[in-house]
Amino acid sequence: MSTRSKVLRPTLSALALCGTLGLSFAAWADGEVSLYTTREPKLIQPLLDQFTKESGVKVNTVFVKDGLLERVRTEGAQSPADVLMTVDAGNLLDLVEGGVTQPVKSKTLNDVIPANLRDGAGHWYTLSLRDRVLYADKDLALTSFTYEDLADSKWKGKVCIRSGQHPYNTALVAAMIAHDGAAKTEQWLRNVKANLARKAAGGDRDVARDILGGICDIGLANAYYVGHMKNAEPGTDARKWGDAIKVIRPTFSGKPAGGTHVNITGASVAKHAPNKDNAVKLLEYLVSEPAQVLYAQANYEYPVRKGVKLDPVVQSFGELVVDPLPITDIVKHRKQASELVDKVGFDN
Amino acid sequence: MADVSYLHRVRAALQERGLVIQTAAFLLAALVLAPVVNLLWTASGGSTAHWTHLLHYVLPHAARNTLALLAGVGIMVTLLGTGAAWLVTAYDFPGRRTLTWALLLPLAVPTYIVAFAYLDLLHPIGPVQTTIRTMLGYDSPRQFRLGDLRSIWGAIFVLGTVLYPYVYLSTRAMFMMQSASLLEAARTLGCSPRQAFLRVALPMARPAIAVGVSLALLETLNDIGASEFLGVQTLTVAVYTTWITRSDLAGAAQIALSMLIIVLGLILLERHSRKRQRYVTTQKMRPLPRRALRGPKAWMALAAGVLPVLLGFLAPAAYLVVETVKRYTQVGAVSHALVNSLYNTLLVATAATVLTVAAGLILAWAGRQLRDAAPANGGRVMGRMASLGYALPGTVLAIGLLGPFVWFDRALGSLFGLSGLLLTGSMAALVIAYTVRFLAISVGSLEAGLARISPSLEQASRLLGHSPAGTLRRVHLPLLRPAMAAAALLVFVDAMKELPATLLLRPMNFDTLATWLYAEAARGTYEEGAIAALAIVLAGLLPVILLARTNLKFGN
16 A cells, blocks of 8 residues: 555646646636737737736737647637637638637728738738748849749759748748649749759748858748848847848739738637637737837838838838738648649758 | 455455556556547548658658668667767776766757757858868858758757767666676687677667667657758658648648557567566676776777767757857846746656656556566556657647547536636646656666566565565665666656647646747747757756766666
């Protein structure tokens, strides 16, 4: 008996301890809103704090990288989640398709967000835009660029990009399929692959670092990283990387031509949201003028609201002309895009 | 009165036949199997249409990469781990004592941090290449730069330098257990010292090497961070792509489960190398006398011993210190959130360690072979099953656990009329997930420990009238203490570094050091992550040094 209790007692007390702690974490009071996000919450923490200050509603966050849909779906009707936030259109629409969102109506949201950047029924709303741009060596004589140009053999051995399977890139490839068709896109991918200076890996900022390191001359990455790098403290590595490059906003040459590819960050109200009213309140706050200014100045993203003051670095890229393709059209081709990336062995 | 004595007799009978422990072992095996069964269920619900695509364009390449990575890391950890273990056991040279524990230090550094550190250190604009350029008289990386780390070779290098301590740890313990008389016998029979090592010491250490290598390879198999940084398309990466990019969880589960074949292969390999070998040492043994090295030989030995520590710990740790100092002087204060996450990390890791070691003890005890001729018994099979958690990629395991957790919550809810989720999204869920994940480590370590205890001790104790429980308490637990300590410390360090399952299962407003670091990385501000990374390494140092100390005492 005593031996068993020796083994069991710590086990049981550990379990009891965890259970108690679990309880204290699982019980949420009213006057709160719970946010499940695939977006790193520290970036939006100032916004959430401001929201709490103005409305008195406390925001609980959990940053879930992969498996947001699985977690909310499994939690089912008992899920404490109110707002689901993602940093990729595909992931956002997955939530809708996975049946974990509910439609909400809000005049504020409809007034601020253009129709092609929200769901007609109110299942999802865009909060900010992320344009995918060309980073180029600052000394390169280059002023305009199309996404299609990236496949030009004159860039052989001079292109850097992150994994083709990253959602930022599959979204771009999906947009390319919508513009130019699958066959042309496949050839484009093959040619870009042939132009790569190194493996398609790492992150977006590595493109700037590798340009400074002489590995490549150009590369595709998201624009807001440049805001971070060029605004970093002088003398830091990030600042050196940022200062080594300039940004050109590419456009598609395939019809409809003339726009730059953007991905979105957006949010939905969870299907079983215990605090639905607070959830809508939070979304409305996030597209308000002061919140959108924070989006634009804290993370250098492009605000979804018109007329918001931009950070000088982002301002210097000029007016963003968004690819007129509806977001849903891009998401539709995402799986095909991912398969093309595999097919041409882009990441191999 | 009669009832009580009846119950007592029943209990005694149950104990006698080990039913209590067998039942506990069965429940533990069921806990580990639950996510696997859940995944099987998910996998069977998916279509198989994507397999044509996978077989054509993904799997050949991914499987080749994975096998090359496993082979490369396997060779590297065997050479580094066994070599280092023999060096500090068989020879004496200045700095040897420090080396014996310093060789374990890479355990404190997560693979994803080392990958990132090396990417920066060896980048064309990093310190190494800049120095080389300056020495050769070039001003720009455009004129001269070395090859890129982002390749399978880079991944083998990075993983090998961090994972060799698993082999070093188990192999060194085995070398120290070896009796000097065996090696002396080999020498009198005409073997050179080298031959004695190759023909006696090494074959006898084979089971320990196998244990260490299989742990290192399981870590390699479910690594995602380092592969992602270094651009190596492994099967695990294919699982993620299928799930995340193509939103096909069923398909991802199918690939993940197929990968278990490789895992089973590894487990069988380990079993095979332990087969028909008994390492019970009953006589009081005389440890191996160390050969003192002098002059250049001593320096060479020291250099050889320092090299793995330099690569796996000193270089990345120095990098983190420099980055932290830079960050601190440029930006200022350390966030109090960091202190908070440190607390969370220690709390969860401690709870998980207690639970994992207790569970490992139950499984190892249930699986011990009392009789020499005992056939493969149930307990042992369950011990093998427990290894599954270590083998699945962390996030996949976490997804598999979500279902059982919620099911448990619903059952509990309907039983007590509670609403809400008790277990799901709680710290308890995290602790259980860690236990399922790291059970293999404690089972392995405790099984090996039990195997070293001669059955005759147990037989003697039983003959003298002790119950099995009494025997466990009075004979085995004291003898198992080093193995238990080793298991506890390894689990603790691993739990502290755990990232993917933590990300998915943790409660709201809850960060561990690893998730904190990951969040920094997700913002694309890795430099700020350096502080968190350094905190992980520092918090991991203490258990590693403790581990080294128990390991030192043990066998000495």
